[in-house]
Amino acid sequence: MPFDFTVIARNLDYLLWGRTASGEIGGLLLTVAMAVESGIIALVLGIALALVAWRWSGWVRRILLALADLVRGVPLIFVIFWIYFLIPALFGSSVPNSRSVVIALAWFSSAAVLYSTLSGLLAIPRGQYEAGIASGLGPGRVLWSILLPQAIRNLIPSFIGLFVSLIKDTSLAFIVNVPELTYVSSQVNNRTQVYPTEIFLFAGVVYYLLCEGLTLAANSLASASRRTGKTAAKSR
Amino acid sequence: MIRFEGVSRKFGEVLAVDGLDLEVFDRELCVLVGPSGSGKSTVLRMVNRLVEPSEGLVFVDGREVGSLKVETLRLGIGYVIQGVGLFPHLTVAANVAVVPELLGWPKGRIARRVGDMLELVGLDPGRYGRRFPFELSGGEAQRVGVARALASDPPILLMDEPFSAVDPVNRLRLQTEFLAIQRTLRKTVVFVTHDVDEAIRLADRVAVLKSGRLIQYDVPETLLERPNSPFIADFVGADRALKRLSRFTVRDWMQPTAGTTDAAIAVDLDASLRDALSTMLGSRARTIRVHDRDHRPAGEIGLQDIERAAECGTR
Numbered sequence: 001m002p003f004d005f006t007v008i009a010r011n012l013d014y015l016l017w018g019r020t021a022s023g024e025i026g027g028l029l030l031t032v033a034m035a036v037e038s039g040i041i042a043l044v045l046g047i048a049l050a051l052v053a054w055r056w057s058g059w060v061r062r063i064l065l066a067l068a069d070l071v072r073g074v075p076l077i078f079v080i081f082w083i084y085f086l087i088p089a090l091f092g093s094s095v096p097n098s099r100s101v102v103i104a105l106a107w108f109s110s111a112a113v114l115y116s117t118l119s120g121l122l123a124i125p126r127g128q129y130e131a132g133i134a135s136g137l138g139p140g141r142v143l144w145s146i147l148l149p150q151a152i153r154n155l156i157p158s159f160i161g162l163f164v165s166l167i168k169d170t171s172l173a174f175i176v177n178v179p180e181l182t183y184v185s186s187q188v189n190n191r192t193q194v195y196p197t198e199i200f201l202f203a204g205v206v207y208y209l210l211c212e213g214l215t216l217a218a219n220s221l222a223s224a225s226r227r228t229g230k231t232a233a234k235s236r
Numbered sequence: 237m238i239r240f241e242g243v244s245r246k247f248g249e250v251l252a253v254d255g256l257d258l259e260v261f262d263r264e265l266c267v268l269v270g271p272s273g274s275g276k277s278t279v280l281r282m283v284n285r286l287v288e289p290s291e292g293l294v295f296v297d298g299r300e301v302g303s304l305k306v307e308t309l310r311l312g313i314g315y316v317i318q319g320v321g322l323f324p325h326l327t328v329a330a331n332v333a334v335v336p337e338l339l340g341w342p343k344g345r346i347a348r349r350v351g352d353m354l355e356l357v358g359l360d361p362g363r364y365g366r367r368f369p370f371e372l373s374g375g376e377a378q379r380v381g382v383a384r385a386l387a388s389d390p391p392i393l394l395m396d397e398p399f400s401a402v403d404p405v406n407r408l409r410l411q412t413e414f415l416a417i418q419r420t421l422r423k424t425v426v427f428v429t430h431d432v433d434e435a436i437r438l439a440d441r442v443a444v445l446k447s448g449r450l451i452q453y454d455v456p457e458t459l460l461e462r463p464n465s466p467f468i469a470d471f472v473g474a475d476r477a478l479k480r481l482s483r484f485t486v487r488d489w490m491q492p493t494a495g496t497t498d499a500a501i502a503v504d505l506d507a508s509l510r511d512a513l514s515t516m517l518g519s520r521a522r523t524i525r526v527h528d529r530d531h532r533p534a535g536e537i538g539l540q541d542i543e544r545a546a547e548c549g550t551r
């Protein structure tokens with residue numbers, strides 16, 4: 001059976017932008033927007049929680065890690081369902097579905113960001129903290145201007161990895177009718193009926209190019225920073 | 237200046253410091269030396285409250301350290317550690333500027349001070365200021381550590397094995413340079429090392445510790461001549477007469493006359509008498525040439541000069 005890829009060309013606008021022109025963002029654009037939005041929230045929230053967990057190492061850290069474990073121990077799709085049903089219950093039904101998915105993704109990813117940032121902070125040699133406080137800096141100041149900048153530099157590859165997973169995970173928004181790339185692909189498929197292979201192959205390739213492109217960019221960034229050798233491990 | 241009164245510190249069941257009474261005198265360089273596990277680092281770290289005593293009191297300038305705001309206390313105390321002391325994400329200049337910036341000095345004053353400090357430790361500010369720590373050799377990094385600790389001109393300096401990670405040749409050079417700096421600045425210094433030679437070479441006064449207890453606290457000459465116990469005698473070693481010679485420099489005991497000595501057999505003006513003796517023994521010459529840094533002849537030194545120094549008790 002011959003493939004007919006003209007179906008992609010005929011629906012390309014819809015696959016890429018959905019109904020963005022008429023005010024309802026969709027397609028690949030919505031996929032990217034959701035990933036970026038939830039990525040930023042997860043990054044800020046995860047780092048903030050890691051700072052708190054680092055600073056108060058007793059029961060505060062234990063509670064935060066227990067919550068993170070709870071989030072990580074449940075399939076993402078359940079978190080999406082929870083938020084999807086919880087948000088309307090709390091705020092009425094005016095919240096768009098894409099919003100609740102962004103919240104679910106951000107919540108889920110912030111747990112991962114919390115874990116890697118905390119371990120990044122703990123991996124910095126103890127002497128760095130001591131040199132900081134012995135210079136008269138307060139613990140918060142040492143954390144913010146000595147430990148965090150070093151940890152972030154080492155964590156960039158793992159953050160990129162998390163972001164790549166995040167892009168792929170946006171496809172789960174399909175389940176709550178958010179018109180991102182996967183959902184519009186299946187709409188096009190339902191409409192045209194006979195081109196499922198072409199359509200889903202295209203969607204898969206788009207995801208792949210997006211993620212692989214990001215990974216390549218991140219790797220070249222990482223090797224550039226390796227060339228300048230600025231890693232905490234080499235510190236004196 | 238710094239006083240320990242009945243200070244003990246327990247880590248779990250281990251008594252790291254046991255009933256320490258010690259006074260570090262104003263503007264003196266006090267070296268804490270002892271085998272590993274003797275508690276010397278713990279003693280040092282109780283001065284700037286990186287460690288709190290389990291019992292007893294520590295005074296700085298007559299004030300109990302626990303009664304001071306910890307950041308205020310630490311701003312008045314420079315701290316040099318071996319290994320990871322420098323901040324790898326900051327340039328050399330920014331590392332040195334950490335404390336002045338914390339004190340809110342104006343930018344121009346900080347920049348001048350950073351330049352002065354780097355020059356003081358023998359690094360060209362133009363060449364080194366913008367480098368990152370990973371671009372420095374071990375000796376250079378350690379110099380920057382000293383510059384950073386001195387940047388705000390604190391009256392007290394704590395140094396925890398600062399030269400241990402450096403190769404022997406560079407260690408000797410760092411020691412000589414640091415002694416010269418200390419002769420000018422006259423800080424109250426507490427210096428921790430496990431190296432007896434380093435202790436004897438640098439100290440105004442040496443405190444020998446063992447299992448958390450202070451065994452002997454004396455000027456190096458007394459420690460070498462009259463060890464108060466078999467432990468000290470053993471610790472300073474059978475070569476203690478030679479160690480004493482390491483406290484004298486050729487400069488102070490040489491003859492400024494230009495003799496007929498062989499120019500190929502020579503020692504530096506700033507070398508110790510121990511090095512001079514070693515050179516004599518190695519070359520079988522009773523008198524050898526002394527030259528200055530630029531290898532110009534400065535005089536000569538003979539075995540009789542070394543004997544004279546050995547008989548004289550103090551430098």
